Each structure stands twice: as structure tokens, then as C-alpha cells.
Amino acid sequence: MRKILFLLLFSYTISVQAQWLRADSIFARMKSVADWQWKTLEKDGWKNPRKDWTSGAMYTGMMAFAGLNKTDVYYQKLIQVGEDNKWQIGRHRHFADDYCVGQLYSQLYSIYKRPEYIADFKSLADSVVILPHTESLEWKKNIQLREWAWCDALFMGPPALAYLSQATGDMKYLDKASELWWKSTAYLYDKKEHLFYRDSRYFDKREKNGTKVFWARGNGWVIAGLVRVLANMPQNHPDYKRFVKLYKDMSRRLAKLQQEDGTWHASLLDPESYPSKETSGTGFIAYAIAWGVNNDLLPLTKYESTLNKAWAALSTSVHDDGKLGYVQAQGAAPDKVGYDDTDVYGVGAFLLAGTELFKLKISQGSRLRLKIDQ
Structure with a gap:
């Protein structure tokens, strides 16, 4: 009897997961989350400035999702953000958090070719590429306002410069992003663990079980930033193979650290x-x-289960009204989180993941149809 109940439960779980993993279901889940977020911002106002890194991270996912839609309604919402910002970055000119929004401006420029979209960000980027960047990355004297001294910065800064290169055709921004990426990596990357410390304050800290402190979202910032640089890097770039190796090493390590509930x-x-x-x-x-x-940098056969479990976990964290839960609050280290906790950067991450999973499922369906037709 127990065996029959187990098999029934197992079959039900597989059936429910299969429903979550259909392309149409993935799209519908993304739409509910995106729409809830915009409605909430319009109703309750913005908790953080529209130029803030939290908002900038949200825009990355909103831009990805906008590209899947047949209308430009989501692009228009993002253009309105730019208009509200007067297409300016944050007030700390060399602070990566304050120019994360440059990713949005550069991506919109690539579509609409409006020079004002990138004028302020390009002015900042032109100053970044000529600075020497020779300071130590030790966490003191507000180093974060001048250098990429914390792992989160690798999502905020390098992709912004990389997307600007893609938008303008000028490789100097991507080259600088690569140079500074490897400076930060040399300082923050643990080669044995294939993970990044958040910043130098965590080098000697330990968790309750005695292990080193490696923050999930911190490493999520890194690997997500890494692929956003790779997405704008020609394969003949001198550092391309270094980025690919780092990416594969981190992917292998992170896949092994996924928990039974599908999350990290x-x-x-x-x-x-x-x-x-x-x-x-x-x-x-x-x-x-x-x-x-x-x-085609990772084999589907090896990572399909990892992705399916992750998306199932993400999907079941969405409330009935579209609110995304279980988003750890703003911080710099691991912390507690609950079902009702949310923030805009979590929505950005959700939409980025959903967009790539949607593309993957569409691709799988196309290959299956091709096989059937043959």
C-alpha cells in the first residue's frame, strides 16, 4: 500500500512539474509576476529610486521579458522609466550600483537608436575607461565608490559597459569591463571552491558549521553578470576563453550545491x-x-534536471496574485527569508530565468516537431 501511495505521489509530482515546465506556463507565470510588479509600483510607489541598483536589476529581467511579447507595452514602460530618470545614472558616478541602470539605457538604445538614451551613461563610461584603477580592493576608505571591490558589482558594472559596446560598436568599454572583471576575480574568487566571496570582510568569516561564507545571491550576481558579458563578447576576444572557463567551473560547482527543494x-x-x-x-x-x-556552452543532458527543479521552485514561490515570494532582503550576506518577502531585484532574476527557460522549452519543442516530421 505504501509503495502504491508513493508511486501515485511521485506520478502527481512529475505531472505537476511537467505543467510548470511547458513554454506557455512559463510565459504565463512571468507575465503574472511582471504585471504584479508594475501594478504595485504604480499603486504603492517606488521603495527605492528608479536609478537604484535594485531597480536596475529589475529592468534586466523586464527587458528580457519584453522581448518575448508581440507588443511593445513593456518596452514603453521601460522607456517611461528612462524619461523619468532623464536618462541619467545615479549620483555616485563611479559606483557600479549607480550605473547598473546603464544596461537598460544601452539595450533600449540598440532598439530605438535615440542618442539621448545613452548620452549620460556614455559620458561616465568614457571616464571609466581612462582611469588607472590601481587601488587595492580591500574593503575600506569607500573603495566601492571607485572600484569593483564586492562581488555584486560584477552584475552591475561589467554588463553595463558590455552592453554599451554592443550599442555603440566601440570595444573600449567591453575591454575595460574585462580588465576590471579579472582584477576583481583575482581578489574575490576562491579557486578551490569555485565561488566568490562577497568582499574582503568575509575572507576569514565562517558559517555555523565551520564552512566559508559564500552567499547564494552574491554568486548569483557574479554568474549572471558573467553571462551578460559573454552575450556581448565576440568569440575572438582575447579574454573570451577565460570567461568561458570561469563560467563552466562555477556552473559545475553551483549545480552540485542546489538543494532538494530546487533552490540555492x-x-x-x-x-x-x-x-x-x-x-x-x-x-x-x-x-x-x-x-x-x-x-551551447553547457550540455542539456547534464543540466536539464537542475533547471527543471529550479524553475519548479521559483514557480511555486509566486503568490496567486503574481507576487514573488522568498526574496532575501537587501544585504551583503546570507540571511533568513520567508514566503511574503519580496523585492524588485528578485523579480528581475525571476524574469531572466524564465525567459531563458522559455527559449529552451521552445527550442526543445521545435527539435521534437522536427524529429516527428522526419
Whole structure:
């Protein structure tokens, strides 16, 4: 009797997962989350400035989702953000968090070719590429206002410069992004663990179980930023193979650290201290791995289960009204999180992951139809 009940439960679970993993279901889930977020911002106002890194991270997912729609309604919402911002970046000119929004401006410029979209960001980027960047990345003297001294910056800064190169055709921005990426990596990357410390304050800290402190969302920032650089990097670029190796090493390591619930808990090496699901880190990691599968850098056979479990976990974290839950609050280290916790950057991660999973399922369906036709 127990065996029959187990088989029934197992079959039900597989059936439910299969429903979540259909392309139409993925799209519908993304739309509900995107629409809830815009309605909430319009109703309750913006908790953080529209130029803030939190908002900038949300825009990355909104841009990805906008590209899947047959109308430009979501592009128009993002253009309105730019208009409200007067197409300016944040006030700390060399602080990566304050020019994360440059990703949005550059991507919109690539579509609409309006010079005002990138004028302010390009002015900042032109100053970034000529600075020497010779300071130590030790966390002191507000180093974060001048250098990429914390792992989150690798999502905020390098992709912004890379997308500007794609938009303008000028490789100097991508080249600078690569140079500074490897400076940060040399300082923050643990070659043995294939993971990034958040910043130098965490080099000697330990979790309750004695392991090193590696934050899920922090490493999600890194690997998501990495693929956004790769998406704009020609394969003949001198650093392309280095980026691909780092990407594959991190993907292998992160896949092994996925929990049974399908997510990456807040602490990668001490998941039991933070036993809840966490959707922002999970979204960014799933996005990066799915992007690699879609771009033939990772084998689907090895990572399909990882992605399916991750999307099932993300999907079941969405409330009935479209609110995304289990988003760890703003911070710099692992922390507790609950079903009702949300923030805009988590939505960005969710939409990035969903967009790549949607493309993957469409591609799988196309291959299946081709096989049937033959």
C-alpha cells in the first residue's frame, strides 16, 4: 500500500512539474509576476529610486521579458522609466550600483537608436575607461565608490559597459569591463571552491558549521553578470576563453550545491542554517545556467534536471496574485527569508530565468516537431 501511495505521489509530482515546465506556463507565470510588479509600483510607489541598483536589476529581467511579447507595452514602460530618470545614472558616478541602470539605457538604445538614451551613461563610461584603477580592493576608505571591490558589482558594472559596446560598436568599454572583471576575480574568487566571496570582510568569516561564507545571491550576481558579458563578447576576444572557463567551473560547482527543494539557499555551504527557499539567488543562477545551455556552452543532458527543479521552485514561490515570494532582503550576506518577502531585484532574476527557460522549452519543442516530421 505504501509503495502504491508513493508511486501515485511521485506520478502527481512529475505531472505537476511537467505543467510548470511547458513554454506557455512559463510565459504565463512571468507575465503574472511582471504585471504584479508594475501594478504595485504604480499603486504603492517606488521603495527605492528608479536609478537604484535594485531597480536596475529589475529592468534586466523586464527587458528580457519584453522581448518575448508581440507588443511593445513593456518596452514603453521601460522607456517611461528612462524619461523619468532623464536618462541619467545615479549620483555616485563611479559606483557600479549607480550605473547598473546603464544596461537598460544601452539595450533600449540598440532598439530605438535615440542618442539621448545613452548620452549620460556614455559620458561616465568614457571616464571609466581612462582611469588607472590601481587601488587595492580591500574593503575600506569607500573603495566601492571607485572600484569593483564586492562581488555584486560584477552584475552591475561589467554588463553595463558590455552592453554599451554592443550599442555603440566601440570595444573600449567591453575591454575595460574585462580588465576590471579579472582584477576583481583575482581578489574575490576562491579557486578551490569555485565561488566568490562577497568582499574582503568575509575572507576569514565562517558559517555555523565551520564552512566559508559564500552567499547564494552574491554568486548569483557574479554568474549572471558573467553571462551578460559573454552575450556581448565576440568569440575572438582575447579574454573570451577565460570567461568561458570561469563560467563552466562555477556552473559545475553551483549545480552540485542546489538543494532538494530546487533552490540555492542563502548560504551555499551551510544551507541548513538558512533552510528556506530563496528566489533571488536561485533566479540569477538558473538564468545563467539556462543561458549556457541555450548558447551551447553547457550540455542539456547534464543540466536539464537542475533547471527543471529550479524553475519548479521559483514557480511555486509566486503568490496567486503574481507576487514573488522568498526574496532575501537587501544585504551583503546570507540571511533568513520567508514566503511574503519580496523585492524588485528578485523579480528581475525571476524574469531572466524564465525567459531563458522559455527559449529552451521552445527550442526543445521545435527539435521534437522536427524529429516527428522526419
